[in-house]
Amino acid sequence: xxxxxxxxxxxxxxxxxxxxxxxxxxxxxxxxxxxxxxxxxxxxxxxxxxxxxxxxxxxxxxxxxxxxxxxxxxxxxxxxxxxxxxxxxxxxxxxxxxxxxxxxxxxxxxxxxxxxxxxxxxxxxxxxxxxxxxxxxxxxxxxxxxxxxxxxxxxxxxxxxxxxxxxxxxxxxxxxxxxxxxxxxxxxxxxxxxxxxxxxxxxxxxxxxxxxxxxxxxxxxxxxxxxxxxxxxxxxxxxxxxxxx
Numbered sequence: 001x002x003x004x005x006x007x008x009x010x011x012x013x014x015x016x017x018x019x020x021x022x023x024x025x026x027x028x029x030x031x032x033x034x035x036x037x038x039x040x041x042x043x044x045x046x047x048x049x050x051x052x053x054x055x056x057x058x059x060x061x062x063x064x065x066x067x068x069x070x071x072x073x074x075x076x077x078x079x080x081x082x083x084x085x086x087x088x089x090x091x092x093x094x095x096x097x098x099x100x101x102x103x104x105x106x107x108x109x110x111x112x113x114x115x116x117x118x119x120x121x122x123x124x125x126x127x128x129x130x131x132x133x134x135x136x137x138x139x140x141x142x143x144x145x146x147x148x149x150x151x152x153x154x155x156x157x158x159x160x161x162x163x164x165x166x167x168x169x170x171x172x173x174x175x176x177x178x179x180x181x182x183x184x185x186x187x188x189x190x191x192x193x194x195x196x197x198x199x200x201x202x203x204x205x206x207x208x209x210x211x212x213x214x215x216x217x218x219x220x221x222x223x224x225x226x227x228x229x230x231x232x233x234x235x236x237x238x239x240x241x242x243x244x245x
Contacts, residue, residue, distance in 0.1 A: 005038045009181040011188040014042065019087060019175045022231040026239040027085035035232065041224025042189050043178040043196045046214040049149040050091045050127040050174060051156065053142040057121045063145040063165045066125060070101035078104040080114035080123040085244060088114065090235070091127040091148045091172040093242040095162050098170035118142060129174070130155060131213045148172045155213050175217055177224060189221050 007013035025031045033039070052063060060066045070077040079096075081089035084107050096103050106123055108114045111132060117123045119141055128142075130153055136142045137156070146162040147153045150171040162170040178196070180189055199205055200216075209215075219227060 001033060001039075004179065004181060005033055007181055009184040009188075011180060011184055011192055013181070014192075015039065015179040016045075017177060017179060019173065019231070020085075021177070021179075022228055022235050023085055023087075023090060023239070025232065026236050027244065036225075036229055038182055039179040040182045040184065040189060041177060041219070041221045041228060042180045042184075043193050043221075044217050044219040044224055044227075045176040045178065045200065046209055047149070047173045047175040047217040048213045048215060049130045049147040049153040050087055050172065051130050051133045051137070051144050051148070051153070051159065052092075052095065052125055052146040052162070053118060053128050053133055053137070053144055054125050055118055055121040056140065056143050058124065060143070060145065063160070063162060063167075066145060067099045067101055067167075070099075070103060074102045075104065077101065077124045078106055080106045080108055080117055080126045082111040082114060083107050083109065087172065087174050088127045088129070089244070090238070092125070093244065094172050094238055095127070095146075095148070095167065095170045097238070097241060098162070098167040134213065148174070153213070154215060173217075176214065186221075193221055 001015060004013055004015040021035065025035060054060055054066065060069065079092045081092060088111060114126050115128060115132065118126045127148060134155060137144045144156055144159045146165055147156060147159055148171060149161060150163060150173065152161055153159065
């Protein structure tokens with residue numbers, strides 16, 4: 001990020017980042033950049049979901065079952081993540097706060113360890129990246145209770161979103177985009193956006209993104225900038241409410 005912020009604003013040094021872009025300022029101590037002033041959106045590549053998964057052995061058939069169990073014995077439920085501040089952590093905290101229950105966070109060194117403990121029944125739930133979760137859902141080794149996104153994941157049409165399940169403001173979309181130094185002339189940003197959008201529309205790229213369970217999230221560069229501003233605000237409130245450090 002620093003290399004891009006300090007680069008010549010000529011369109012040749014760019015930053016590819018995920019929705020962690022709007023989490024980092026509230027997680028990283030003394031974060032050195034102002035993302036609304038130092039970087040500008042250039043291309044939104046796409047978005048996908050994290051999926052709330054549990055072991056079938058838990059006996060929960062719906063997300064409401066999980067919430068009921070958590071509320072029946074406050075503090076008895078735990079969840080795993082791939083680390084503090086990751087999308088797997090933020091998605092779980094946003095859902096937990098929206099649903100109004102307490103849970104113990106177990107931060108692993110990575111997603112593989114969290115998934116292994118879900119499979120073994122050692123942790124209660126995990127907001128797993130959809131591309132990782134799909135094979136285990138299809139094999140019925142885990143049960144998918146909810147998608148983190150505001151609309152259902154195309155790959156799992158029978159799995160509701162947490163919004164569908166009745167928990168307002170519980171959604172979290174994982175997105176992937178490209179940024180440029182904020183002083184980059186708009187004609188360069190727009191030229192890059194137009195060319196890259198054509199690439200995203202090619203059959204080969206569509207197929208590759210589908211394999212990664214990344215779905216379109218069309219935005220202009222100006223709309224990206226507005227999205228970043230709004231998400232920075234909502235994530236600040238969430239992270240402070242959850243006490244994430």
